[in-house]
Amino acid sequence: MIDEIQPFLGRLLVEVLRDDAEDHVKARYKAETKVSDEFLNKFALPDSIKNKKTPISKGKILKMAPDAFGHAFSDRYGQDGDKPVIGDTVFFIPNESYKIDVEDKYHLIGDCDIVAFKKGKV
8 A cells, every 4th residue: 555655745655653652751761860771670660651652753754755845845944954865764743744554654744844854764
């Protein structure tokens, strides 16, 4: 099904990347409190966090519309800096994407909904 999708009008097809919520929370606590991993591992996190994933807000670009990050994007946001390409990881506005499959693994997003990107994968 994903092979059949052809994004247009500045949209991108991304594979959603979601982090483990428990790892994310522990990393945040470690950064805020400056404690060791050993100390953090002694505490049990709430069951509501275990085996959960972080909210959708980043993905790996699989396909791009021919006009993605083109003239309309440059007119709106300027021409400064690099632009994402296929294979890069993009960070986008949550709830501004379109879910493609029932597993919630692939989304379509507009190029204007991207707030940052990182070359390659995160």
